[in-house]
Structures are given as structure tokens and as C-alpha cells.
Amino acid sequence: MSTTFARTDTSLIGRWWWTVDRWTLAAVIVIAAIGAVLTMAASPSVAERIGYDAFHFVRRQFVFLPAGMVLMVAVSLLSPRGVRRLAVLMCAVSLILMIAVLLVGVQTKGAARWISIAGLSVQPSEFVKPAFAVLAAWMFAEQRVGNDLPGYALASGLFVVVVGLLLLQPDVGMSIVVGAVWAVEFFLAGLPLVLVGAIALMFLGGGVGAYFVFDHVRIRVDRFFDPALGGGYQVTKALDAFSNGGLFGRGPGEGRVKELLPDAHTDFILAVAGEEFGLLLCLLIVGLFAFIVLRGFSKVFKGNDLFSLLAVSGLLVQFGLQAIINIASTTNLMPPKGMTLPFVSYGGSSTIALALTMGMVLALTRESPGAGGPR
Template sequence: MMALSRADTSVLGRWWWSVDRWTLAALFALVGFGYVMVLAAAPAVAERIGAASRNVFFFRQVFYLLAAVFVIITVSLFSPKGVRRLALLGCAGALALTAATLVIGPEIKGARRWLNLPLLGSLQPSEFLKPCFAVVAAWMIAEAKTAERRGWIGWVLALGLYGMIAVLLKQQPDIGMLMVITATFLAIIFVSGINVVIVSIIGAAAAGVAVLAYFMFPHVQSRVARFLNPGVGDNYQVDVALEAFGAGGLMGVGPGEGRVKNVLPDAHADFVFAVLGEEFGLIICLLVLGLFAFVVLRGLVRLLGEADLFVILAATGLLTQFGLQAFVNMASSLHLIPTKGMTLPFVSYGGSSVIAIAIGMGFLLALTRKRMLGRPEEGS
């Protein structure tokens, strides 16, 4: 741990004694698991698909995770005002780039979600919409709730922004991303103290949209059908993942000894939890699950003493999307819900996802820092 005196008034010193170090430690532990899992799964996947180097995914992920640590620390230095500004800029940029995927993005498996950029490779802009939208929507709704006059403007702006994002994600299509952003928005609306009748109406509308998506998108219908009736269609990946968990048992078969990474196409990404279960066993899986639960629950507990409505709403949205994404990935691997291509935060391979999650957790740490009354905000 860092040896900084409480008398240190530098930016780093004030940050160290005000940031939630327990949450920071839990996030860094997840990053550590990310290094272990990319070393365990990525070389086998690279070899199977005929990549130029067996270690190509490993070296990329090492860079992504190092960048994620830097992003978490840097963003957590911001004041709430700085967080709002950064989120607004990030949301505008991500929105423009997400729209660009529909025009110049390559079509992969029937979807246009990525941009091929020089030097950076493949970028999924919608990943960056998640944390930035959570903060911007919370800002608009907080302003609407505290405004003495024309508070409805904040609601109109928040709903309009959500509507724009929903249309773009539907066009890609990326229903999983839309589901996470919708859940984030609903959580913010609920915590803001809106009338329970309106919450019920919004919830019913969201359920109706989910049913509509089932009938509109064949891939959604196929996944739900295969979940409800495993005998229908191809359940190869889920079946192999469940076999991996069974083979791993309590203690696992040992690092590098698993076979699931040799046969699953997305063993280093969407099904990395199955690799973890096979090679390290139930105990380590529960430890990883506990780390995710700790980050979410500790964040919510810290909000109990918070008076700033914007901080409460933004942190709630960020924690909702972080916990939901982890749940969807792990539950999909265990066949508890229909399969959805969603990464396990910091543990799965992926550049856009890792950096976007790091931005979100940096926002969370920045917003939940202890601030002394009467002291100007850093970076304001």
C-alpha cells in the first residue's frame, strides 16, 4: 500500500486519503484475475483460430489492463463537476461514433457495432455510452428534481437522450447493450423518488419492449427458445461450459490443465467464467463473485450518508450497470439466463469494454470520495 502522510496536501495525497481504498483494492483484484485468465485462455484461442502469434491476445490484454488501471486512478482524481464535464464530452463523442458505425462500420454476424481505427484496431463506441450516459442522465434528472422552475426540461433532455441511444442500438442491433442502458436509466429514475405509479408504467413499457424485441429480432427469439427448450437449436457453447464447471469441481483441475479453452470460440471473452470454473474451481469462482458483490454493495452503503442527489443518482446508475453486466456474463455461462455476448468486467478479454468499465469505476470512485466542507473541489 502507498505510504502517504495525512499531512500531505498534494493532489495525490488528498486523493489517497479521500478515495474508497477498499473498493479500489477490489477493482485491482479483479484486474489481477483478468491477467490470470487471459494468460490461461487467450493463447489457446489464438492458436486455434490461427492468429499470427500465440500470445497476441495476451499482450493486447496486458496493455488494456494497464491502461485500465491508469484510467481508474486518473478519472477518480476528478471533482464531481469535472466528472460531469468529462461524461458530457464522452457521451457526445460516443453518440457520434455509435451513429458512425451504422454508416462506415463493418458488418459482423449481422450487426454493425464496431469501427476499425488506425493503430487502435476495432472499437465499440457504444461501450463508452454506458458510463457516460449514467452520469449525464443522473445530472439532468438531479437538476430537474432540484429546480424551482422548469424542472421538466431536465426530464425532457434525459428522455430524449435515452431515446436517441435506444434508436441507435436498435439499428445496430445490440439488444444486450440496450438492456443494460435501460436498466441503468430505470434505476436512476426509481432512486430519484418518482411516483410509484409512473415507475410501474415505465416498468410495464420496458417489459412490452422486451416482448416486442423477441418478435422483431430472430437472434433474440432463437436464444430465448434454446434457453427454454435446450433440445431446440444449437446449445454447444452452454453445454461445454456446464461440463467445464462440473469438471472443475471444488478446487479445479489446475492452471493450464482445462480443455474448455481449446474448444470454445469465446473462451477468453464471453465464456471466461467457464475457464475459471474448470481450472480454478468453485472456491475461486465464489471469490470472484464476492468481489463483484462487494463493489456493488459497498458502493450502495456509502451512498446512505450522501446528501448530493446527483452523486446518489450517478453512482446508482454506475453500480447498476457494473453489477448487471457481471451477472449477465456469469449467469449466461451457467445457463441461468439466455446466452448474451457480454464481457465479465476486467476479467474477460476486450479493449473497448475494459477501458469503458474503467471509466465508469473511475467516475464512481471520484463521486464517492470524502470531501471536506469548505475546501474547493479539485479540478473544478
């Protein structure tokens, strides 16, 4: 395909092809393809169990994934200024919808995180994450380069607003991800070491506070440290699935965990991968996530644009941390937290929001013509 466009091609697509990180693009597409296969493997049993036809989730995900890939490529065509403008629009709309969720949202498992729009269930908090990462990076960068803008205060104020709305839903896990993005960007922007310690203490205090304030957090933590309390059904079955799958898996369609887990197609889809396709596929998935994150950092740190460095770092922290939380929850390395595995788990809002995230990463890590680093 690389011979399709000559290096002298000055068209929009031609310039994009020779400046975009094609390795990262390919890795994301491979993860999405694996996700499509696993959705076909995991979701029919879940759909039938809750009264839908067997391919209900498959059909929907086969709309979300191609749409997400097209959207990712479209966003990757943007300039840094275009990425900032998109983030402003996304953040404004997401915050309005997050407020609406608190008023008229759909409650599921004790949390109000979704809102119905034109017959579609949308989770606005998925879209506020990449928007926040870009806007906070912009604010931090503006103050760091000496412009007359209180960027640190504005970014911190936006952080408080976003986390406040998330905790009202409540969504502690998403709040942790947004907090990590804010902290990493603040640190890279030149945060004094004294404030690094203060923020670390703030996060520690927030974790302790969440344990005492939110019942579901306390129950999950207690059960994690003391399995004798009961619960942990999905995690136990997921571990059994990994054991049954071994190195090469039982074979496509031969798994049984998808018949037992209500979230086999979303939060615990890695267990289906382990049982039917084995440890090798799970390691491939982990390796692809690690490759995307590490390659993104290596490319953006070669450039000299502070905004791109901060924004890409925040977006990659969000992307990588979401994958880590999902994998660690499934393998019982941390208390369970309902969070999708990027581009692998079923979910419309998650897939589209992650496509926007990776589109922004690709846009901000594109190389300048004739240069070796990001624009």
C-alpha cells in the same frame, strides 16, 4: 502504503489517497489481476485456432489492463464537475461514432458494433453507457432540486436516442443495461408510483417486441426454454467445464474447454476459471463484484448530494448488471447474451470503458476532508 502520505499532506495525490475508497480500488485491482491470469490461461488456444500466434490476445490485454488501471486512478482524481464534463465529452464522441458504425462499421455475427480507428477496433456503445449514466443523473438532479430545467424530459430523450442507436446495430443486451440505468435513476429521483408501473409495462412490452422483431433474440430464447431444438453448444460445454473443475479445479493449463469454445477468452472466460481453478475462484470473483456494488451503494447513500447518488447508482447498476448477465449466461440461468465479464474478459473497449466507469464511481464517492460521506 498508507504511511506514504501524512493526513496533513495537501498535495493532489495526498488528498486523493485519504479520501478515495481504497477498499473498492483494491477490489477492482484484484479482479483485474485475476482477469490477467485467466487471459493467459484461456486465450492462447483461441488465438492459435484463428491463425494468430499463441500470445496475441495476452499481449494486447496486458496493454489494456495497466492502461485501464492508470486511467481509472486519473479519473478518480476529478471533482464532480470534472466528472460531468468528461461525461459530456464521452457522450458526444460516442454518439457520433455510433452513427458512424451504422454507416461504415465492421459487421461481426450479423451485428455492426465496431469501427476501426487508427488500426484499432473500437466499440463506441461501451463508452456511451457510463456517459449516459452520469448525464442522465445530472439532468434528473437538476430538475429534482428545483432548477429551471426539464431534466426528466431531457434524460428520457437522451435515453431514447441511445437505445435507438443500440437497437439499430442491433444490440438488445446493451439496450437492456442502459434501460435499467435510466429506470433506476428515474426511480431514485422521485418517480411517482404510477409511472413506475408504466415503465415496468414498457420494459415488458419491449422484451416481447424484441422477441418478435429480432431473429437472434427469438432463437436464443426458444433454445433456452426448449433445449431439444438444438444449439447452446457453448453453454453446454461451459457447464461441463464447471463439472470437471469441481471445487479446486484441474490445475492451471489443464483445462480443455478453452480448446472448444470460440469465446473462451471473452464471454465464457468464467468457464475456464471454473475448470482450471475450481468453484472457489468463481465464488471469489462473484464475491468481489458483490462487494464493489454493495460498498459503492453504502457509501453514496451516506452523502447528501443527489447528483452523486444518482450517478453512482447508475454506474454501479451498469457494472453489476453486466457481471450478472455474463455469469447467468455462462451458467445457463438465462438465454445467452454476448457480454464481457468486467475486467476479466478480454477486450480493449470494454476494459477501458469499465475503467472510466469505476474511475467515476471512485471520484464521486470520495469523502470530504474531515467528513464521513462523499463529497
